[in-house]
Amino acid sequence: MKAIKFGNHLAAAMLASSALIAGSATAVNAAEVVIASYGGSFQDAQSAAFFEPYAEASGVTVTGTTGTGYAKVKAMVESGNVIWDVISADGAAYESEVKEGLLEPIDYSVVEAEGIPEDLRKEYGVGYIKFSQNLAWDKDAFPDGLTPEQFFDPEVKARRVMLGLPYYNLEFALMADGVAAEDLYPLDVERGLAVIDRIKDQLVGFKSSSDIQAFVQQGEVDAALGPNGRLNNAIEAGANWAYGWNGSVVAVEYWSVVKGAPHAEEAMKFINFAVQPEQQAELTRQIPYGPTNIDALDLLDPALAETLPSYPDNAELGVVLDSKWWNANLETVKERWDEYVLQ
Template sequence: MKLTRIAGLGLAATLALTAVGCSSPGSGGGGDGDVPASITMVESGGTSGESIKEAYGVPFTKATGVKLVQETPTDLGKLEAMVKSGNVTADLLELGGASVQMAIERDLIEKLDWDDIDPDPMNPESKLEYAFGYQTFALYMGARADAKPVTTWAEFFDTDRQPGKRAIPAYSTYALPIALLADGVKPEDLYPLDVDRALAFLETVADDLLLWEAASQTPQMLESNEAVYAATWDNVRVADGFQVSYDNAVREMSFFVIPKGAKHVKQANQLLHEMSKVENQAVSAELLPIAGPSPDLMSKLSPEIVAEMPAAPEFADTQATYDYQWWADNAAEVGERWAAFKLEKLG
């Protein structure tokens, strides 16, 4: 099963079938009954959470009188535990695309009622049957100001060209794709991932790698000269004295889903409506340079903000995209191999 787009706005027939084919989202509570004092969103936290609060939570509360409670962290395991136990405390939960796919396959999330959400215009890849794509970001290359500039992952990992440590994500979902791009794989040929080739490449540079658990670590790693280059997202900026390159970046989207059995679906849909508004996305982009789902967003932003936005459409042609289905199908096996590799080669 693949993530399914909802094409266009004329969705009456599709949504009618949805209503017949599964339990109504509104049946979980919060439909036309009592208005709750608050709803709960589980999200990734940090600057992203702050931007959600200011850009979407504030106008949502102003429009509905309902407060937004934000909890962190988020992951598929937390969603599954809630749904399986019958104790669903979240009304919206943030997931990556591969996790959305797995949540669909495990029957953990509701189909979205797009008639009730009534969104402003959205890019089609953001408007899915089970998920609302609220931001597109990219893993890109950051560098110290005194380092040689980089525009490719091959240059990024070339220690003869630029000595020093390279900081990369501690996660196979990001480390393996950039290794293959560095080893000469074209962005359009990245999937299916050649895991053997990726690990073989990383073994050649293992002595010069540092792993980070949170991208918020990367500015300090560069500033302290612990690393000369860092693969990061939206944390290393020119405005803070660093170099960046968005060429060859790996694009990905974050989604919000409604857990099966969520208690306040009506209000969750109202919040998603606020997240579809371009004026609210513009507020978010000023706080965090991540692209929202409106096709009109870039026209609302200053050139300075767009220049700091790794996933802006103008950079897309040189970038790779994340294959959610491949990771949903292979995450467990690849994760085991990556854990063993880290222990043996990067420990």
């Protein structure tokens, strides 16, 4: 796991939360927890805000790995070869994992999550961040900015990249085509694909979040739809880019425990640690995703708060992804999406 130097904020957060893990092993490496996420700058931020402070405060061996997703969780559980304990799951994946019975119930006698809205304290997961997919552009190519309508205008020549997922992309395309946020669902899938098809020959491809950040930083694209946090990190790394909130699609990420997890008890203790305000605020300092714990907002610089998906002025310009709709329709839409991508 990548070593990250602790800053003053992180050291204070770690000390403030150490009392919350009383009862964990005090001897180094006395217990273990394996956490699956997505890699890249997001997982680096998770490591700095969650993994390393928890390991330091508890003496538990924390192993961060990549590849989290519905298909892999399903394969693990069905094969009986579960090697992950905690997973980070986006709303659509979470709903599918719940539907398939792939998760352990959250033990709320261990996980103290009173600062998190009730609708995000679910039976099988705790919502811990709000993030968004945003339109971004190279400021050299588009000094006056870029609108969602222009992103899908074939007359606006640009090397574009989009996410390798049907969700987010379809919502973004439909809003760019004039569909109001309140009228998005049920999604008109064929209309959304037709909008994307206008500029498909200018797409570098449908890529992962980490690939999108790399493309932005390396100057391989001129416009992108990607996660606000990764876009922000690319800009901080020197990319002369900007991103906006028009047409943004906001989603919730959950901590969950895989059914049959080999270290389920330790997994609950880790989740308890990770949903506390100090740790959530530290994640936001590392990467600008919005905390769900209302007490974490008070720990943030107001200037940082204004960059978050949950900031009211930003939230008004986009839509919250309807994970329940995707739970009911993902399989069908994914088949159509995969067919379209390969055409």
